[in-house]
Amino acid sequence: xxxxxxxxxxxxxxxxxxAVLALLDAGWDVTVIDNLTTGFRFAVPDGVAFHExxxxxxxxxxxxxxxxxxxxxxxxxxxxxVPESVENPLKYYHNNTAKSRALIESAVKxxxxxxxxxxxxxxxxxxxxxxxxxxSPKLPINPYGMSKLMTEIMLADTAKAHPLxxxxxxxxxxxxxxPAARSGQSTAGATHLIKVAVEAALGKRANVQVFGTDxxxxxxxxxxxxxxxxxxxxxxxxxxxELIASPDQxxxxxxxxxxxxxxxxxxxxxxxxxNRRIERIMGPRxxxxxxxxISDNRxxxxxxxxxxxxxxLDQIVTHALAWERKLSEIRGEG
Numbered sequence: 001x002x003x004x005x006x007x008x009x010x011x012x013x014x015x016x017x018x019a020v021l022a023l024l025d026a027g028w029d030v031t032v033i034d035n036l037t038t039g040f041r042f043a044v045p046d047g048v049a050f051h052e053x054x055x056x057x058x059x060x061x062x063x064x065x066x067x068x069x070x071x072x073x074x075x076x077x078x079x080x081x082v083p084e085s086v087e088n089p090l091k092y093y094h095n096n097t098a099k100s101r102a103l104i105e106s107a108v109k110x111x112x113x114x115x116x117x118x119x120x121x122x123x124x125x126x127x128x129x130x131x132x133x134x135x136s137p138k139l140p141i142n143p144y145g146m147s148k149l150m151t152e153i154m155l156a157d158t159a160k161a162h163p164l165x166x167x168x169x170x171x172x173x174x175x176x177x178x179p180a181a182r183s184g185q186s187t188a189g190a191t192h193l194i195k196v197a198v199e200a201a202l203g204k205r206a207n208v209q210v211f212g213t214d215x216x217x218x219x220x221x222x223x224x225x226x227x228x229x230x231x232x233x234x235x236x237x238x239x240x241x242e243l244i245a246s247p248d249q250x251x252x253x254x255x256x257x258x259x260x261x262x263x264x265x266x267x268x269x270x271x272x273x274x275n276r277r278i279e280r281i282m283g284p285r286x287x288x289x290x291x292x293x294i295s296d297n298r299x300x301x302x303x304x305x306x307x308x309x310x311x312x313l314d315q316i317v318t319h320a321l322a323w324e325r326k327l328s329e330i331r332g333e334g
Contacts, residue, residue: 002244004071004114005029007064009055009103011048012039015118015174015229016076017183020048022233023074031068033061034077042330043183055103065110072114072240073107075100078147081191082122083286085144096147101154108162114243115155115166116236121225121254123149123170126290130260131225133296134170134252141288152252165250167239172225172256172295174232176316177323184323185229193266194226198321201274202328208278210263212285215292221263223292225256228310228319238304253303256295257311266313273317 006023010016011032016039023030024045031049044050049068053060055077064070078096079085085092100117107115122145123138140146155166175194177184185195199205213220232255239251261269264280271277300306310316 003028004244005031005069006072006074006240007031007033007068007070008074008076009033010039010076010078010118012036012041012043013076014185014187015171015232016074017043018178018229018233019074019076019236020045021178021182022230022237024048026237028237031064031070033064038187040186043186045182054099055106056099058102058106061103061106062110065106065112070110070112072116072243073103073112074116074118074236074240075103076118078118080144082142082144085142085147089143092143092147096144097150100151104154104158108158108164113164113247114240115164116239116243117151117155117166117168119148119152119168119170120145121170121172121256121293121295123152126288127293130290130292131258131294131296132254134254134299156250159250165243165247167243167251167253169232169235169239169253169255171232172227172254172293174229175226176228176230176310176319178230179310179319181319181322181326184320184327186327193224193263194270194317194320195324197267197270197278198317198324200278201270201276201321202324204324206279207281208267209281209283210267211283212289213282214285217262217291219262219264222289223260223262223294225258225260225294226266226313226316227256228308228316231308231310234309235300235304235306238306242304251303253300254295254297255300256297257308258295258297260292260294261313266317269313269317270321273314273321
């Protein structure tokens with residue numbers, strides 16, 4: 001397998017930093033660019049070429065691609081908070097769509113042949129059927145999902161016109177942290193349920209709000225497909241290998257485990273792992289939250305030799321908790 005130098009955008013962020021670790025562990029040559037708006041310099045391992053800058057800076061991108069001999073891009077840079085995208089759509093169409101267009105152009109001009117894109121199950125909106133497969137209607141209900149779908153469309157059109165192939169990976173609910181606690185979810189005020197719950201378990205929050213108890217699910221709370229971030233990162237490395245092996249092929253695949261857990265099941269798992277009970281505050285639904293969102297993951301399992309190593313909810317929680325404790329040490333919190 002040819003191991004081309006890889007540029008990871010947003011490599012100081014949550015998922016991007018885990019992709020960097022997975023690439024390094026597999027022997028790839030990695031370069032990171034991140035503007036550190038939401039990323040953290042400490043998340044980039046020592047010895048990795050790091051550029052603090054913006055993917056919209058064409059001159060900087062041209063220099064990095066040329067100097068580092070970049071042959072592939074893994075693109076994680078962007079904004080990810082759904083309610084914020086509704087309140088500030090232009091921010092999302094700039095950060096996620098316009099900047100991705102600029103990055104794709106830099107990649108084409110620099111002769112980059114392979115592009116892996118961090119997409120989302122939000123491209124499906126509220127699916128009529130769950131589990132949802134890749135051919136289900138793409139009907140985003142917020143600017144976040146639409147901004148990602150627009151980038152997928154740009155990649156598909158670009159791949160038809162230029163010698164570049166791509167893989168769009170549609171994530172479901174990413175959770176957990178590197179099993180060796182080398183990285184994790186570090187964003188203050190994060191909205192991910194498992195992150196919020198382990199913060200509450202460690203006393204960093206007073207309680208956990210449960211949004212909606214009247215869904216058409218076994219216990220009335222929303223059901224989601226939680227995927228361990230390290231399994232997700234492994235899928236990116238395998239997808240890159242597949243793009244290199246089949247340069248005339250592009251891919252779009254769901255990334256999830258194909259099973260779901262309710263909000264209350266997740267909170268029960270945190271209680272089990274920590275041996276304490278988190279206070280739950282029951283509240284009304286949030287607009288646009290589907291009852292259940294679970295991946296049909298048959299395509300990725302048929303296309304890649306991807307075998308999840310951490311598809312256990314208690315293990316996901318255990319790794320998230322270990323990282324939360326380490327994060328307190330990094331930040332000098334008691």
